Amino acid sequence: MPLALELDGVTFGYDPRRPVLEDVAFAVPEGQFVAIAGPNGGGKTTLLRLVVGLDRPQTGTIRVFEHPVGDAARRGLVAYLPQRAHLGIEAPATVREVVAAGRVTRRRLLGPLSAADRSAVDAAIARVGLAERADAPVATLSGGQQQRAYIAKAIAAEPRLLILDEPTTGVDADAQDALASLLARLHGELHVTVLYVSHEFGAVEHVAERLLLVRGGIAFDGSPAELPERWHDPSHAHA
Amino acid sequence: MLDHEFMRLAFGAGAVVGVLAPAVGFFLVQRRMSLIGDGIGHVAFAGVALGYLLGIAPVATALATSVAGAVAVEWLRANRRTAGDQALALLFYTGIAAGVVFVSSAGALNANLFSFLFGSILTVTRGGLLLVALLGGAGLALIAVLYRALVAVALDEEGARVAGLPVGTLNVVVAGLAGVTIALSMRIVGILLIAALMVLPVTAAGRLARSVASTLTLAMAIGLASVFAGLTVAYYADLAPGGAIVLVAAGAYVAAAAAGRLASRP
Secondary structure (H helix, E strand, C coil): CCEEEEEEEEEECCCCCCCCEEEEEEEEECCCEEEEECCCCCCHHHHHHHHCCCCCCCEEEEEECCEEHHHHHHCCCEEEECCCCCCCCCCCCEHHHHHHHCCCCHHHCCCCCCHHHHHHHHHHHHHCCCHHHCCCEHHHCCHHHHHHHHHHHHHHCCCCEEEEECCCCCCCHHHHHHHHHHHHHHHHHHCCEEEEECCCHHHHCCCCCEEEEECCCEEEEECHHHCCHHHHCCCCCCC | CCCCHHHHHHHHHHHHHHHHHHHHHHHHHHCCCCCHHHHHHHHHHHHHHHHHHHCCCHHHHHHHHHHHHHHHHHHHHHCCCCCHHHHHHHHHHHHHHHHHHHHHHHCCCCHHHHHHHHCCHHHCCHHHHHHHHHHHHHHHHHHHHHHHHHHHHHHCHHHHHHCCCCHHHHHHHHHHHHHHHHHHHCCCCCCCCHHHHHHHHHHHHHHHCCCHHHHHHHHHHHHHHHHHHHHHHHHHHCCCHHHHHHHHHHHHHHHHHHHHHHHHCC
C-alpha cells in the first residue's frame, strides 16, 4: 500500500537547543485512521504543524504521498482542521460560505465557484448533517455543529490526507461521540487517511486503527488495543 | 447641482471611491487591521508633499508612497519583524514627519494642501476622474476575481496556507489595493478621513447582514450612499466633503446598530 505520510529523523524545537520533537520516524499507509495522543506539551500539535508545513523541521525529512510537504499542499492533497478552529473574520459567515472556502485551491484560485464546486460544497454539508443549516451564520450554531461545519470545509477540498487537531475541544460528551461516529463514517466513505490528534483519545478509541503516543518522540506505536495499561493513566497519556 | 461640471466630476469620482473604499476596507476589517488606512493616509500625505517638493503631480507621488507604505506594513506584519500596532505606529509617525518636512521645504503650506487633507468638491478634473475610473475599476475587478481566495484567507489563514494558497501574495495584493484606494480617494474624502470610509460602512453592514457576501454588498451600498449624500450636503452647506461624507457614514453605523439590535430582540 502506498504511503500517505513518511517521517524520517525529524527533529524540531522552537528554540533549536531545546527540541520539542527529537528523531521522530514513522510511516502511515494510505487509508489508515491514526490517532495521535500524548501529554500536553509532548509535541502533538507541533508534529501536525510540521506535517502540514506550517513549521519546518531542523533535521529530517517529511514526505506526503511521496511529495515534499510544500508540493503536497500545492497539489491540494492535505486538509487541516486546526486546534480551536474559529472564524478569523468579523462578518457573519454562513455554513455554505465557510465550506466553499475549502474548495479554493491554488489551481482554482480565480473566478466564481464552478458547478462542480457547488455540488461538492452541497455534498460536504450534507455528509456532516448540516444541509438544513447551510445558509445559517456559523456563529448561530452549537459548538458541535460548528465543528461539523469546519469538518465539512476540510472534506470539501477532497483531500487524501485529513488532519484534525483536538477537534473535540470545547464540545460536550454527546457531541464528542457524534463527531467520532461522523469521522468513522467519513473515513469509510471517502477512503481518506486521517490523522486525529486529541488528548481525549477515548472519543476515537474504537475508531482508530492505530495509536501514536507522542512525548518528545514516539513513545508508543501500535493498535489502541495493545496500549499498555500504564498509558491509560490520565497523568501520562491523557493529561 | 448637477448642472455644474465640477459636481458631475465629483459625483463620478465619488461613485468609484464610495464602492471601492468599503470593498477594500472589508478585507482589512476582517483581518482586524482597521487602522491601517489611517497609517497609509499619513504616508499619502508625505507623498503629496513630495510631489510639491519635486514639482510632480501629487496624486502620482501619493500613489507610489501609499502602495509602498502599505506593502511595507504587510511585510513587517507577515515576517513578524515587529508587532502589528508597532508597524502601524512606525508608518503613522514616519509618514506625518516626512510630510511636514517636505511641505516645509516646498513652502506649500497653503489651501491646495488642505484640499488633499480634507477633500474638496472643486478639485476633481476630467483627467482625475479618468484615473479614478481606470484604477478604481481595475481594483474592483481584481477583488471580484480574487474574491473567493481573499475570503478563504480571511476565514482561516493557516488553513489557506495548508491548502497551498499563495497567502503572502494575496495579503500584499490587499495592502496594495489599500494604498491605491487612499491615493485615489484623497481628492474627494481627504487623506485624514478616507480610512473612515473604508471601515464605517463595513462595520455598519456587519450589524445587519447574515453572510460574508451580503456584508460586502451592503458595505459598498452604504459607502456609495454616504458619498452621494455627503457630497450633496457639502455642496449646499459649503462644507469640506470629507467631513460630511464620514459623518453620514457614521450616522449609517448608528442606524444599522439600532436596527440590528431591534431585529435581534425576541
